Amino acid sequence: MHRWLKPKATFALLRNRNFLKNYGQRRATITRGLNTSPITINQPSFQVIEEESVHQGEHYVQVPKRGLVELAGKDTMKFLQGLITNDITSINTGVNVFYTAFLNSMGRVLFDTFIYQKNGVPEPVVLVECDLRIIPEFTNHLKKYLLRSKVVINDVSSEYKIWNIWGNKNLSDTSGLNSTLFKGGYVDQRCSGMGLRILIPANMKPNLTSKFTELPSEEYAIRRILHGVPEGIDDFVPEKALPLQSNFDYMGGIDFRKGCYIGQELTFRTYHTGVTRRRILPVQLYPFSATNAPTKLSVDRNIQVVTPVPYSDIHPYGQSGRVAGNIGVCSHNIALALIKLDKVDVDDLVVYAEGKKHIYRVKPFIPSWWPKDENEQKQK
Amino acid sequence: MGIKTPLINSFWLTRSFATTVVNNPPKDGQGNEMKIEITDRAVKQLLSLMARDKHDNEALRITVDSGGCHGFQYFYDLTPVNALKEDDVLFENNGAKVVIDSLSLGLIKGSKIDYTEELIGSQFKVVDNPQAATGCG
Numbered sequence: 001m002h003r004w005l006k007p008k009a010t011f012a013l014l015r016n017r018n019f020l021k022n023y024g025q026r027r028a029t030i031t032r033g034l035n036t037s038p039i040t041i042n043q044p045s046f047q048v049i050e051e052e053s054v055h056q057g058e059h060y061v062q063v064p065k066r067g068l069v070e071l072a073g074k075d076t077m078k079f080l081q082g083l084i085t086n087d088i089t090s091i092n093t094g095v096n097v098f099y100t101a102f103l104n105s106m107g108r109v110l111f112d113t114f115i116y117q118k119n120g121v122p123e124p125v126v127l128v129e130c131d132l133r134i135i136p137e138f139t140n141h142l143k144k145y146l147l148r149s150k151v152v153i154n155d156v157s158s159e160y161k162i163w164n165i166w167g168n169k170n171l172s173d174t175s176g177l178n179s180t181l182f183k184g185g186y187v188d189q190r191c192s193g194m195g196l197r198i199l200i201p202a203n204m205k206p207n208l209t210s211k212f213t214e215l216p217s218e219e220y221a222i223r224r225i226l227h228g229v230p231e232g233i234d235d236f237v238p239e240k241a242l243p244l245q246s247n248f249d250y251m252g253g254i255d256f257r258k259g260c261y262i263g264q265e266l267t268f269r270t271y272h273t274g275v276t277r278r279r280i281l282p283v284q285l286y287p288f289s290a291t292n293a294p295t296k297l298s299v300d301r302n303i304q305v306v307t308p309v310p311y312s313d314i315h316p317y318g319q320s321g322r323v324a325g326n327i328g329v330c331s332h333n334i335a336l337a338l339i340k341l342d343k344v345d346v347d348d349l350v351v352y353a354e355g356k357k358h359i360y361r362v363k364p365f366i367p368s369w370w371p372k373d374e375n376e377q378k379q380k
Numbered sequence: 381m382g383i384k385t386p387l388i389n390s391f392w393l394t395r396s397f398a399t400t401v402v403n404n405p406p407k408d409g410q411g412n413e414m415k416i417e418i419t420d421r422a423v424k425q426l427l428s429l430m431a432r433d434k435h436d437n438e439a440l441r442i443t444v445d446s447g448g449c450h451g452f453q454y455f456y457d458l459t460p461v462n463a464l465k466e467d468d469v470l471f472e473n474n475g476a477k478v479v480i481d482s483l484s485l486g487l488i489k490g491s492k493i494d495y496t497e498e499l500i501g502s503q504f505k506v507v508d509n510p511q512a513a514t515g516c517g
Binding site for chain 1: 444445446447448449450451452483484513514
């Protein structure tokens with residue numbers, strides 16, 4: 001319990017809350033991603049500038065390693081609202097999908113999820129997308145807080161598949177999707193440029209014109225790394241990762257103006273009074289013998305390096321005790337990593353793979369979609 | 381030397397048996413009896429509430445629901461003793477009654493029901509909950 005919240009201090013807290021509320025609104029104007037409004041299917045707003053040649057053009061890819069849990073019943077919305085970092089009442093204002101995290105009471109990330117509204121009448125039905133490898137933990141977490149809430153929880157991972165669609169064409173080319181979706185397609189709000197994220201029955205493929213070509217699903221991870229979008233337990237260490245260090249604020253996954261939810265205390269306090277000194281960002285691994293660090297993040301599919309396992313320590317060379325970060329998802333020569341922001345410009349960061357058999361240099365890159373003010377903070 | 385219960389022990393013995401289960405003695409998953417303790421302050425306040433409202437047959441209902449920043453929150457209410465539901469457990473200490481449904485009882489067993497008087501207001505409160513890791517308010 002924080003000293004603010006001792007009963008005798010509650011008066012002060014209540015009066016401060018209004019102040020913080022206004023402060024939150026001021027901050028919201030410079031923080032991106034609080035707006036989770038959906039696109040209507042005819043907007044060309046999923047135009048993407050891809051720097052990677054394989055990803056240029058119109059493509060779709062099946063999102064791997066994601067599972068789905070269905071929640072149905074009249075208490076669904078109220079039940080979820082107490083558990084998630086985002087505001088579920090946005091569903092009533094026309095948003096059909098949003099990004100959010102589930103935290104534990106210590107404010108650590110447990111699950112990164114998308115919540116899809118399937119049906120609103122007569123009783124709400126939602127699908128919650130979560131890392132497939134921790135679906136049992138996820139349903140247990142929900143059941144722990146269920147008590148007498150009228151909510152039925154079902155694992156429906158095998159019934160649906162999640163697809164990611166992007167391209168430079170007008171979205172009217174994707175109008176064929178309408179028949180297979182609950183309520184159209186959704187722009188992935190986490191960063192501008194991820195494209196559409198859609199959910200369709202497992203036996204179907206996205207109904208798209210021939211301009212769109214399918215890529216192998218490993219391209220999803222590569223594209224995610226290039227864009228700097230963390231996802232799943234490789235990037236968010238369950239019960240360890242902090243929501244702000246995990247970019248949930250940048251990716252529009254936290255509503256700082258909603259009421260109480262599990263883990264709110266630490267998140268809210270860190271947002272308003274603390275400084276986030278580490279964040280998840282893309283890194284490029286390059287040979288230890290190289291003389292020049294790469295200047296631009298790019299994937300080289302010819303490189304089949306022995307990749308470091310998730311959570312491996314990144315540290316300045318020769319100073320293995322001074323951990324500067326931890327690696328997350330890794331593909332070929334690129335990876336996501338949680339890195340101390342003051343170490344971003346340090347040239348001697350290294351990571352080991354397979355014990356100490358392989359060593360790579362690590363070059364971090366700040367994603368272009370990050371808010372500018374935070375970049376300035378980093379410079380100081 | 382005769383066996384004599386130390387004073388401190390007898391104090392705790394009397395305290396832990398001061399609250400009795402009137403109906404439905406519940407067992408938890410391990411077969412242990414689920415109990416709570418009503419403190420003297422809570423007894424005094426409950427009895428004075430009864431006297432004030434001229435109801436001698438009311439009980440304090442405590443319910444646990446999910447919500448709040450730590451996952452669970454307590455709700456307090458007054459309820460007529462003759463309107464108990466099937467899974468309700470009634471506790472009594474010196475005439476003061478507390479009703480807890482068995483689902484909630486699983487989450488607050490071993491706690492004390494207290495009445496706290498503080499500058500910001502007085503209230504019934506579940507204290508020393510062995511199941512609670514952290515809490516606020």
